Amino acid sequence: MQAPQSKPLSSKHIRPTPKWEFAPLDKGSFTPIYFQIQTQLLQKIQSGQLRAGDPLPSEEELGRIFNVSRMTARHALQALKSQGFASRHKGQGTFVSRPRVEKDIAHLSGFTAEMRALGMKPTSQILQAETVAAEADVASRLGIAVGSAIFHLRRLRLADDLPVALEDVWLPQQLFPGVSQLDFSRVSLYQILREQYGIRVSRADEVIEARSANRREADLLQVAPRSSLLVISRTLWSVDGKPVESALSIYRGDRYRAVLQVPATAVE
Template structure:
């Protein structure tokens, strides 16, 4: 993030509050003590306190409400517009530790719809991988991925605990994911999903269904991601076609 600590005594405020935020003393989504109490606690004037807090606000570590005071913003995971990132890459880009707990990793026959999307024979062998993804031990996403075994046989026995699937595909299978056709819908968590994500049954979730492709257009995997509605934001750049521009038909 842009910016730096303010000079003088305000830098001590900046460093002290930043450490409290980084270590969880002020948790994500929580409100800081009132300015008077916090200034007394740090042994500075309120004017100096505000200089330090304002620097943290400029860098995104704090948010200010005129009515309610200072807050630590919620950590919301999201992809930069039009950029394909793995869950691991998104989390690390925000200074968070990605986690992945493997719940299922087994070979089975492909269903008809799966076979069509993956361009393989019906009932061909696929490996299904179910994982609970998290950031700093907080569950964020239940992820189900299906990959043809003949494309990536190493996935059958690969250690995917706390691992990036994209990285494993690249390093162990020689496959680079280039593009993802992604559809996003809203849903409500059933009892089983709610237990996994640590939310109440019926809580809002975002469901992302994707087909990922190599650069040559060959499908690599199909996936379904169920994100906590309060922990993920999807962004996209949308463009209007110029009326004089004509598009070519056909499969990309």
């Protein structure tokens, strides 16, 4: 069964369709016509004139407004969809999507802090929380013996009630006694590590990859199978040089993108 798709806001939450006002196209410009239309729509989204859940003009409406073909109008809407600014819902039209979350990979922060900084409400669904024996790959990353007791936490992370990430965390049991008794659906993991266990973090080693969603991931994240995912593997190190956490975070590609500022000296 195909994974459920995210739905636009119900009619009672959608603002009335606005009277569309656009600047004339420059048909003598080297800039493609579809891109000029896309740019004007994007400006309305980024300025707040159009908000998440608002309907966008249909292909027919754009054709009449700009006196262009439906193919050109379709190209403009598809470009917005590919950038994550719009989504099409069969039988209903094309709507403004929730903005993508930009994850600054140069700075270490937890999901809860990231979402709150963006004005979004973070919540979690606990999928697994138990003490298990460390398998070889996790044991290697944590610098412990295979079979050692570790706490495995798997969570579905939501922002404003929308599933955006799957997260697996492995913690050495010897460093975190009693951790399995905590309710991580309500508290920040990093806050607990810092305040309850006195862990001070010095750095994180991360590997970033892109891949397609399998059936289970698609079901949980409410995307179509083989949708794009951003995958980040992380090992967290304490100030005394010990690995204290191994994690695997899987983000929806339509809701997340990784950003990194590179100093100029790095390219000289």
